[in-house]
Amino acid sequence: MRRTMRRHLGKVVAGAAVAVAGTAVMVGITLPGSVSAQEPGGKGGGRSVQGTDGQGGAPAPGVVERAPAEGAKGTGGDPLTDDEVKRAERIALGRPQFAAGEDVAGGKGPQRLSVDLAEPDADELDDPDVPRRADVVFYDYKDDTLVTRTVDLDTGKVERTGAQHGVQPPLGPEENAEAARLLIADPLGAGLRADFKDATGKELTSPGQLMLTGIVYRAAQGAQPAVLDKCGEHRCVRLFPKIPNGSWIDSRSFVVDLSARKVGKLG
Template sequence: MRETVHRHLGMLVAGVALAAVGTAAVVAITLPGTAGADTSGGARGGGPGADAVRPGVVEQAPAEGRKGSGRDPLTDDEIRRAEQIALNRQLLNTGENVDGGRGPQRLSVDLAEPEAGEADDPAAPRRADITFYDYGDDTLVTKTVDLDTGKVERTGTQRGVQPPPSRAENAEAARLLIAAPLGAGLKADYKDATGRDLTSPDQLLLGGGIYRAAPGAQPAVLDQCGVHRCVRLFTKVRNGPWIDTRSLVIDLSARKAAALERG
């Protein structure tokens, strides 16, 4: 089946037919009346509400494990160590993750850019940038750690800066949507496609993009999107069709879902 099938959400399309379209949509998509959609938010650099950089140090650095060298990508051991160094006791105790659990939500761990004068130095220290989102106060926290010394060199906090959602955040957005009255169409489309009930995000392949509020582009319940962390999902039945959920927005901070107003 390659044709578009109009169903409960307005578009249920065979995976073969929409594979290329769906892949492109995850990268960037703009719909009439949804100019607030943003799938490319950045995590680094200055931004609204950026706090002064402040140094810090952990009580005890975890074991180093397998190390990379130079500009090689971070190893799995380095990624784990960087997160352990960055996630100090205060942040762990006061932060909140996407499902309301203890500690902030990890978004990314990346090899940090070299400092001035270190670009050609083979012995330059390896550093990692770790980005968290604290749902307790809607704050983006970025820490730079020196993997050799185990010290936190820089900490930055920002509000209103929204990097792309992580896999865990997309899954939680889908979980909230499935449980909400607004998810009835998604569940009906899934049952039409598979003959089974949709009860878990694990039954879907998920992509997501950040939604930012824009005047006149959303119902009032979504006016805080941009300060709140809000996600639009791109959903696909595993081994099946895409289900068009682009008109639905999940506010992960408020744990609510809403439909965009059609222009």
């Protein structure tokens, strides 16, 4: 009987910690949810702790509280409501900007990264009636620009717009999914596909079959192939894919340049 797992990418990671090398700085990454006794195939020494009903170890019935009703508009320093988030994004994405930008998949409009309550201005710190504002952050893949727009939710106006190049905030789930899609389709993704099939018996065809974590990769002189030399100026991601209820697949040697839509392999 053949072994269930071959070593296509070097190894399938079952430990909790992975040291990430090959960037300008050595980065330590602790991967959540490593294989343990609680997961199928786990060999860890941990044990699952459950509440009991006091009569022989049967789990006590869970109690789930209903979430409080969320108003359409928050007050003061309250977090943004869902309605406010949608309104802020709608205001920030004016029609000309929406048509001109490009998201991670090449679609119209820049890629939304975050919408958060904006900090009050210095002269408003003691003002009980400070306007509610939202900072809406996008990444425009058309020209690799990080755009931040501050929206006044009361007036519906964009108060400030900031644009930066070479600034790479954490990746969003859509970006991790697109990076996985590109890697799966690339010839360099053959090992990832083979490891997934060995572990599950199924073909890997889409990002939805994996749990994905990604970190931004920045180029360092001489540390990567030429195809990745613009990482940092371009938005690049190093993926840590995980088989649901299974192991991490070690793909640390691969970097996806989302801006150029290319995959490179570190030496």
